[in-house]
Amino acid sequence: MSDPEAHGLSGSRPAGGGVGAIAGRTSxxxxxxxxxxxxxxxxxxxxxxxxxxxxxEDVSVRFGxxxxxxxxxxxxxxxxxxxxxxxxxxxxxxxxNVVSGFYHPYEGRxxxxxxxxxxxxxxxxxxxxxxxxxxxxALFRGMSVLDNLMTGRLLKMRGHFLLDALWWGPAKRxxxxxxxxxxxxxxxxxxxxxxxxxxxxxxxxxxxRVELGRALAAEPTLLLLDEPMAGMNVEEKEDMSxxxxxxxxxxxxxxxxxxxxMGVVMDISDRVAVLDYGRKIAEGTPExxxxxxxxxxxxxxxxxx
Amino acid sequence: xxxxxxxxxxxxxxxxxxxPSFLVEVLLGGIATGLMYSLVALGFVLIFKASGVFNFAQGxxxxxxxxTLVGLMEKGLPVAVALLLTMAVMVALAFAxxxxxxxxxxxxxxxxxxxxxxxxxxxxxxxxxxxWGANVKRLDVGIPDRSMMVAGIQVNQLEMxxxxxxxxxxxxxxVFFQRTRIGRALRAVAxxxxxxxxxxxxxxxxxxxxxxxxGLVAIVAGIMWGAKSGVQFSLSLIALKALPVLILGGFTSVxxxxxxxxxxxxxxxxxxxxxxxxxxxxIENWFAYVVALVFLLFRPQGLFGERIIERV
Numbered sequence: 371m372s373d374p375e376a377h378g379l380s381g382s383r384p385a386g387g388g389v390g391a392i393a394g395r396t397s398x399x400x401x402x403x404x405x406x407x408x409x410x411x412x413x414x415x416x417x418x419x420x421x422x423x424x425x426x427e428d429v430s431v432r433f434g435x436x437x438x439x440x441x442x443x444x445x446x447x448x449x450x451x452x453x454x455x456x457x458x459x460x461x462x463x464x465x466x467n468v469v470s471g472f473y474h475p476y477e478g479r480x481x482x483x484x485x486x487x488x489x490x491x492x493x494x495x496x497x498x499x500x501x502x503x504x505x506x507x508a509l510f511r512g513m514s515v516l517d518n519l520m521t522g523r524l525l526k527m528r529g530h531f532l533l534d535a536l537w538w539g540p541a542k543r544x545x546x547x548x549x550x551x552x553x554x555x556x557x558x559x560x561x562x563x564x565x566x567x568x569x570x571x572x573x574x575x576x577x578x579r580v581e582l583g584r585a586l587a588a589e590p591t592l593l594l595l596d597e598p599m600a601g602m603n604v605e606e607k608e609d610m611s612x613x614x615x616x617x618x619x620x621x622x623x624x625x626x627x628x629x630x631x632m633g634v635v636m637d638i639s640d641r642v643a644v645l646d647y648g649r650k651i652a653e654g655t656p657e658x659x660x661x662x663x664x665x666x667x668x669x670x671x672x673x674x675x
Numbered sequence: 676x677x678x679x680x681x682x683x684x685x686x687x688x689x690x691x692x693x694x695p696s697f698l699v700e701v702l703l704g705g706i707a708t709g710l711m712y713s714l715v716a717l718g719f720v721l722i723f724k725a726s727g728v729f730n731f732a733q734g735x736x737x738x739x740x741x742x743t744l745v746g747l748m749e750k751g752l753p754v755a756v757a758l759l760l761t762m763a764v765m766v767a768l769a770f771a772x773x774x775x776x777x778x779x780x781x782x783x784x785x786x787x788x789x790x791x792x793x794x795x796x797x798x799x800x801x802x803x804x805x806x807w808g809a810n811v812k813r814l815d816v817g818i819p820d821r822s823m824m825v826a827g828i829q830v831n832q833l834e835m836x837x838x839x840x841x842x843x844x845x846x847x848x849x850v851f852f853q854r855t856r857i858g859r860a861l862r863a864v865a866x867x868x869x870x871x872x873x874x875x876x877x878x879x880x881x882x883x884x885x886x887x888x889x890g891l892v893a894i895v896a897g898i899m900w901g902a903k904s905g906v907q908f909s910l911s912l913i914a915l916k917a918l919p920v921l922i923l924g925g926f927t928s929v930x931x932x933x934x935x936x937x938x939x940x941x942x943x944x945x946x947x948x949x950x951x952x953x954x955x956x957x958i959e960n961w962f963a964y965v966v967a968l969v970f971l972l973f974r975p976q977g978l979f980g981e982r983i984i985e986r987v
Contacts, residue, residue: 470873496875508870510863521863525875527856588874 421484423448423592423624424469424500429478431464431648438464440648441478446592451618452626453635453656456645457668462628463505465645466594469626470502471495483591497525501590503581505597505628511570515561515580518569519552522587526551552587558620559583559613575606582613586621593617595627599634607631611638636660644668687949696828701948702941707834709940710841714896715917716924716932717845718889723926724852725861725885726777728788732796734914736890739803740765741897741906745814746807754816758894765890773882781878782868800911809908814901837899844895848888849929857884865927919967925977934978939963 422445431439439461446452454462467473469480471492480488482498490498501522510518527544556565559579564572569580578598585593598614599607615638617623629635635642635656642659644652646668652659659665691698715737722730730736743764747757776791822829852858863871864881872878900910920939924931943962951958970977 472869472872491877492872493875493877496873502873504869504873508867508873510866510870512866513862517859517862521859522874524856524860524863584870584874 420448422446423483425479425481426465426469427479427481429465429468429475429480431461431468431473431475438648439468439475442645442648442650443478444643444650444653446624446626447641448624449618449622450624450640451614451638452624453639453642454626454628454645455630455632455635455642455659459647460645461648462645463596464648466502466596466626466628469495470500470594496588499588499591500594501585501588501592502594503578503585503596503598505600507574507577507581509569509577509581509584511568513569514566515569515572515583516552516556516565518580518584519555519587520548522584523548523552525588551589555583555586558586558616575602575610578602578610579613582610582617586617586623589621590623593623593625595625597628597630599629599631607634614638682953683950690949699828700830701944703828703830704834705941705944706937707831707838707940708944709937710838710845710933711896711899711936712913712916712920712939713845713933713936714841714892714899715913716920716936717848717929718892718896719914719917719921720924720926720929720932721848721852721885721889721892724865725881726788727785727865728792729926730889731789731792732799733889733893733917734911735796735799735803736765736768736893737897737900737913738906738908738911739768739799739897740890740894741814741901741910742803742807742812744894744897745812745901745906748814749812761894762891765894766887769883769886769890772886773879777882778879800908804908811905811907812901814898814906816898816902833902837902840895841899844892845929845933848892849933852929857881861885916963919963921977922967922970923977925979928977928979931977931979939966942966 424446426442426444428441428443429439430437430441442461442465444465454465456462464473468475471490471494474489478488479486482500487495487498510521513521527548556562559582561576561579561583564576564580569577572580582595582598585595595614599610602610611634614625614627618625627639639656641654642652642656643650644659644662644665646664651664651668652662654662715733718733718736719730722728722733740761744757744761747760748754752760772795776795777788780788780791821833822831824830852861860871860876860881863874863876864878868878871881896913897906897910900913904910916939920932920935922935923938924933924935939962943959946958946962947956
């Protein structure tokens with residue numbers, strides 16, 4: 371937290387949306403951290419206030435005797451950036467794992483785009499358009515950056531083995547089309563220089579960026595990021611914040627992220643949900659959450675017990 | 676001293692030059708054996724690529740496939756029917772392995788999966804002998820183990836058809852796994868289970884596919900080796916010869932398994948025939964392991980394997 375201006379609690383989302391805002395963010399740091407006030411998202415206010423993209427209803431997860439999540443009800447609204455925060459062990463990653471199908475709740479429902487999908491397995495969740503990254507980077511370490519991103523597009527590839535094998539006709543066109551999408555993402559994330567490098571050889575910050583790229587390659591409706599900025603320095607955090615906001619505004623992707631850096635959270639999220647001991651204790655705009663007594667207590671440990 | 680150098684570095688080559696047709700026969704024999712090693716090695720590579728696991732049970736799968744085929748043929752079924760049934764059995768085995776052995780171990784350390792394949796090895800060995808008995812069985816696939824003359828060169832019909840089948844199979848598999856989406860999904864699964872799942876690769880399907888293909892490869896290897904030396908327990912030991920092939924070619928490379936197999940096959944035949952008399956023979960028995968040792972010292976990832984990247 372060496373840059374209070376960029377990541378201080380008082381920071382807020384830049385005014386103005388769309389491409390102008392991106393340009394502003396990249397070229398004019400003043401505009402980025404200037405005025406207070408909510409940042410209009412790509413989809414505009416209507417989209418955010420429309421029917422939620424994903425809802426968890428009274429979701430509980432139990433590991434043996436440990437209740438990791440207890441009746442958590444949460445909305446992820448279309449087009450928003452939602453931050454999920456909370457002290458260590460609060461159940462944030464568990465919640466993300468439930469949403470992405472890695473864990474299944476023993477009670478409660480998960481509804482995505484109006485349809486219940488509580489018990490789907492991870493690949494099926496991915497097929498619905500939910501992509502994610504992991505807290506401890508999970509890249510295909512032996513593959514190049516380009517191959518990692520191409521693998522991220524597997525779901526988008528259809529067609530016949532034999533044609534694939536012969537590298538002929540539709541198969542070839544498809545490969546080239548997918549390649550074009552991946553190249554756009556590479557440009558977008560500014561990783562041209564490392565596209566042929568094996569992912570395992572990259573420094574940590576870049577690995578996180580490549581992992582984001584692989585998730586983006588699937589062109590998800592909902593993007594789940596588990597601590598996308600953990601272990602990064604201030605500069606890397608700024609880059610990552612910028613990419614997350616750009617993804618949100620340029621592609622209209624709804625984003626739910628877990629983050630510990632409060633400055634970043636306050637800066638980039640439209641709404642914040644707070645978990646503590648597996649329960650949701652607050653939800654609202656960054657401003658509201660920051661003043662919430664329950665949240666202050668959870669973080670400062672005031673009235674616990 | 677000079678005579679020793681002559682015997683090692685000059686003599687054998689003079690022998691080769693003096694009788695080229697004999698040399699060709701030796702080379703052909705080597706290629707045939709090599710392709711058959713490749714076939715066994717291929718089974719290992721497929722499963723290693725898809726799960727990062729060295730499948731200890733691959734050799735026994737070869738034995739089990741051959742036992743099943745012979746057993747069914749002894750029941751009076753025609754070869755074609757018995758073959759189809761054996762293929763069905765190997766695919767069913769793949770489903771069972773995925774369900775019973777692999778699925779409960781998703782995201783476990785590779786060493787745990789490896790231990791599980793050791794268990795699988797003992798199970799299949801016992802199960803196969805329980806079903807079909809432990810006697811040595813003769814496998815007759817209708818190709819005579821005889822030699823014939825082609826352009827003044829003696830060729831063994833069985834060896835040549837085995838080599839031809841192996842070559843075709845290897846080519847098909849190489850294309851399948853290098854060029855199709857399945858191939859890319861396979862590498863993804865090998866690298867990181869969780870990440871593969873998160874981008875929509877169904878682990879179950881991939882595992883069933885590779886274990887089925889490894890099972891089918893085991894059938895072909897079982898037929899080739901079984902026809903040559905009878906179906907018996909020692910069939911599972913050819914897996915030992917596949918190890919140096921893997922070390923040469925790299926554990927993750929389909930072409931590597933082929934080239935590795937050819938180097939070992941041709942190398943040991945040439946060594947045996949031309950240099951064998953110098954050391955009293957038996958070069959065939961240790962050549963592969965010495966080459967593997969040299970590779971482990973200087974190029975542990977093999978000829979075509981992926982470099983092992985370790986960040987410290």
